[in-house]
Amino acid sequence: MSEVRGVANEDLIRLDADERKRVRRRSWKLLVSLAAPNKALLILAAVLIVLSTIARTSFPLLIAWAIDWALPAAQRNDWVPLAVVGGLYLLASCAAGPLLGWYEVTSKRVSQEMLLDLRLRVFRHTQRLSLEFHENYTSGRIISRQTSDVETLREFLDQGLTALVSGVLFVVFTGASILFLDGWSFLVVIVASIPIAIIFRWYQKRSEVLYRESRVVSARLISTFMETMTGIRAVKAFRREAENDRAYEDVAMEYRANSIKSINLFGVLQPSLVVIGNLTVAAVLLFGGLRVINGTLLVGTLVALLLASKRVFSPVDEIANFYSSLQSATAALEKVSGLLEEEPTIVEDPEPIALKNAKGRIEFKNVEFGYGAGPTVMEQFDLTIPAGQTVAVVGQTGAGKSTLAKMVARFYDVRSGELTIDSVPIKKLTAKDLRRAVVMVTQEAFLFSGTVADNIALGKPTASRDEIILAARAVGAHEFIEKLPDGYDTDVNKRGGRVSAGQRQLISFARAFLADPAILILDEATSSLDLPSERLVQHGLQQLLGNRTAIIIAHRLSTVEIADRVLVVHDGKIVEDGSPAELIAQGGRYAALDQAWQDSLGR
C-alpha cells in the first residue's frame, strides 16, 4: 500500500486506516515537538487548571455539607462546622476565578510560543525546499498552509484548547463529586453518558471528513484567487474575467456547502446534548426524591446532586463546540505536518569538494534527464563548454532549453551520468560555492522590495556603494537609476512597479555583474521590451557577459549573434552544435531559423 508522505495525496478527503494512523502520528509528533520547549509553563498550566476546577466543582459538595451537617450542628449551638464550610466556600469562590484566569494566561502564552515556532518553521522549511517542490506545489497552497492553516491552529490553541481542557476536567471532577455523594446518582450519569458518547462519536466521524474537506476547499479558494491576481495582466488581456468569476464562484459555493454541512451536523449534536442533560437531572431528582421520602438520602445531598447533575453536562456544549475547532485544527495540522515532512530533493554532499576561483568549464558526461519520475526530457548526451565560451541555446518551445540551464544551476539533479564544473561533480559542490560560481538571471528579473541599491547588492551583500555604482555603470543601468526620484535609494516597490521591464532587466544584470560568477545563465525573454530598451538591454548584456562562461537561452536571434557557439535543442536532443556561421553553412534547423529571422527583418 502506498504511504502518504509529505504533501502527496493531501487532497484526499477519506484516508484508509493505516494512512490515517500515520498522518495522525505525524501531526502528533509535530505538536509534541512544538510543546516540548514550553514544558515548565505547560506543567504550571496543568496545576492551575486542576486547582481551579477543584475550586469550581466543590460548590455542590460544600452546599450538601452545609445543609446536612453544618446547619444541624449550628442548631445545637455548634458553630464550628458552619464556620469551616463557610470558610471553604469563601476560599473556593475567591480562588476559582483568579486561578482560571492565571491558567488562561499561562496556556495562551504557551500557545503563542508554539505558534511563533510553527510559523517560522513553515516559512524556513518551505524556503529550503528545492525548486522541484515549488514548481509542482502551487504558491496558493503554500500561502494557504502558512495563513489559513496556521490561523486555524491559532484559533484552536488560543481559545479552543483552554476551553476544551477546562470543560473536560469540569465534567470529570463534577462526575467524581456525584460518585462521592451518591453511587446511584452516579449510575444515572453514567447511563446518560452512553448516548452522549454515541452522538459524540457520530459527530466526530462525520465532522472529521467535513473538516478535512474544508481545508482542501479553502486551499483551493486561495489558490484560485492567487492565480487570478498574480496573472491579472493575462486575465485582462484575454478577457478571462467572466470565466474566472465562474470558477471562483464554484469553489466559493463548494466552501459554503461544506460550512453548511458542518453547521447542520452541530445542529443535531447540540439539541441532543441538551435533551439528555435535562433528562439526567429529572432522573436524579426522581430517584433521589424517592429516597429522601424513604429517609435513605439527606435533603442536602439531594440538593447537591441536583446542582451537580445540572452542571455535569453543562460544558459538553462547549466541548462539542470546541471539538469542532479541534477537528479543524487536526486537519490543519495534518496538512502543515505534511508540508514539513517534505524533504529537499537537492542535498549538499556531506564531504564536499571546494571550488576556489572557478574558471567555468562545464561538462556533461553521458547525462540523461527527466523531471521526478516523469518521462525522459533530455536523452543521454555529452557536452563540453570550455571556460569563457558564450553558448546560445535555441530550439522550439518545450524542447528542453530551460531544462539544460536548470541542470547547470543545480535546481535539479541529473537522472544519470555526471555534470561537472571545472571537473568537480556539481553534486560535490557546497551550495555556497555553487551559487558563487553559477548565477542564473531569469526572465522574470525579480526585484525584492527595498531600494535599487539593495536589489543590486543582492549579488554581493558586502558590496560598497561604489561597487554597486560600478556594476550599474558596467551594464549601462547607471543613467536611468540616476534619474529615478531618489537615485539608487529609490524604493522599487512591490515587484519593481516603478521601473520598466527593460530597466528591471538591467538592474538584474547589474546584480549578476556584481556577483561576478564564472558561469552565467541567462533565460532571455525580452519580447516585452520596445526597441530602444531592447538595444539598451542588448548592450548591457554584452558588458555582463565579459569573458565568463555563458549559457543563454535565446528567444531572439539578435542575441545569438553575440554567441561563440549555438546549440539547437530538439525533442530532448542536441541536434546541432557549432558557431552561428558554421550552422548556417550546414543548412539545418538553425539555418532555417536564421533565414526566417532575416526575412522578418526584411534583410
Ligand SMILES: Nc1ncnc2c1ncn2[C@@H]1O[C@H](COP(=O)(O)OP(=O)(O)OP(=O)(O)O)[C@@H](O)[C@H]1O
Ligand atoms: N518542472 C517540470 N516538471 C515536469 N516537466 C517539466 C518541468 N519543466 C519542464 N518540463 C517539461 O520538460 C520539457 C522541456 O521543457 P523546458 O522548459 O526545458 O523547455 P524550453 O525549451 O525551455 O521551452 P520554452 O522555450 O518554452 O521555455 C517540456 O516537455 C516540459 O513540459
